[in-house]
Amino acid sequence: MVYYLGMKKMELIAPCHFGLEAVLKKEIIDLGYDITEVSDGRITFAGDADAVCRANIGLRTAERILIKVGSFHAESFEELYQGVKELPWEEFIPERGKFWVKKASSVKSKLFSPSDIQSITKKAIVEKLKLSYHTDWFKEDAESYPIRVFLMKDEVTVALDTTGDSLHKRGYRKLESKAPIAENLAAALIKLTPWNGSRILVDPFCGSGTIPIEAAMMAANIAPGMNRNFTAESWTHLITPQNWKDVREEAQDEIITDIDVDIQGYDLDPEMVEIARINARKAGVEKMIHFQTRDIADLSHRKKYGFIITNPPYGERIGDKDILPKLYRTIGERYKSLDAWSMYLITGYEQAEKYIGKKADKNRKIYNGMIKTYFYQFMGPKPPRRSE
Known part of the structure; x- marks a missing residue:
């Protein structure tokens, strides 16, 4: 199990187009951050709160910036549920925070149904936050905390999406052609x-x-991200x-x-x-x-x-x-x-x-x-x- 390391040091994940990992890797290094993992369509790097801001505002080739909450092995929905529930969600999501699993993806894993992965992940987070905040009901009327789940060969990675609309949306392209390049x-x-x-x-x-x-x-x-919000x-x-x-x-x-x-x-x-x-x-x-x-x-x-x-x-x-x-x-x-x-x-x-x-x-x-x-x-x- 890999846990959240505290706000002074985090693992950040930057997805990108398949085939362009080396370009994004160089960008992140040029920003001054250490790469911890390179995989298909994703670069993971170490950073702090400033790194979240710099990466969102400054990276030209990334799709979004995620804060890695944790990772674990899961071959059954019970293992997925328990793995998600063990993560320290209270350190990220306030009691009134609005949270949902925005996207789930699975490659070469025994668990492959995105909708089931999403619902079980959400249920596990709710149960963990019930214990943390000593409540049975959440208003979810405050800030938004979209969550993304990736499964690769039965290894689960759970992350918070800091970006919102994809980073390719710089804010300048209000008008576009029928098939624009991102x-x-x-x-x-x-x-x-x-x-x-x-x-x-x-x-x-x-x-x-x-x-x-x-x-x-x-x-x-x-x-590229100077004129937009996150x-x-x-x-x-x-x-x-x-x-x-x-x-x-x-x-x-x-x-x-x-x-x-x-x-x-x-x-x-x-x-x-x-x-x-x-x-x-x-x-x-x-x-x-x-x-x-x-x-x-x-x-x-x-x-x-x-x-x-x-x-x-x-x-x-x-x-x-x-x-x-x-x-x-x-x-x-x-x-x-x-x-x-x-x-x-x-x-x-x-x-x-x-x-x-x-x-x-x-x-x-x-x-x-x-x-x-x-x-x-x-x-x-x-x-x-x-x-x-």
Whole structure:
């Protein structure tokens, strides 16, 4: 049994897209925290109350931040019930706190029914809190404490969700395309490339502008969670308002205001281009991105050593796979015409390399929700170093 370690030291869990664990791991290390476990779609790390705030506000590629309450082995519902009941829930949930099991998932475990796992977990917590608070009835009319339960090979992990709405919801994307790429996935894709603010970046299928906006926020060092709220902000007995205030002020101080970048977003639909501009304005990066209505067939650039980072159509979005061969052939032709550029594209289209006419230097499998996609990486030459 692993128990809660006290507010000075906790185990925090950050779920992410499958295939992007290494990107998130580096982000957490860069924030200054020690990794304790890496598993499929999840990174566990040690931290304190400030770490909860920093991770929620500062991590670009995580889906949410969970406080691990405990873990144990369970092969029967009785073992699940007893394991959950033994955990120190009174240290987390006040007497009038509203708590429920938001989600349960099970992989390669004897217990596999999410609804049963949820109901038994809730019952066990109620019974534990009855003993702790010497009551038979809870009002549950105060702060919210959503709980998540994971089972992997009969090992149960129980955690509190500090985030609320997924971290991909930065707050800037009020308007979006029919099949937008999630903000945290877009950020992860950019982080998988060598791009930095000194190099040109073009997204020729920008849709509502997510990839260019995330790139601009990175270049300006704008923390992704600065302009949104989190469930744990009401947990004042665990994390003080001052913790949140200090981390937000710290993030504000680290923004780079004087920056010159060349980031461009194109889309065939003028309405989408306008939506992208509105979203960029909300994100505070509208002056850093040039959006325009342009067909992929018209893609050209006179400068060398640029980057294409994009999420082109692949049938799921447009519902017509017949046009994909021509589209990807055009992508390949336009890329070939660019001088010493690199191209990175995520797609679920299995024939992408065939019609682009070039084998990718690297190919990474990434799950975009339930859709298996590939991140094709065509790496151009590095620019020569500037002389002293």
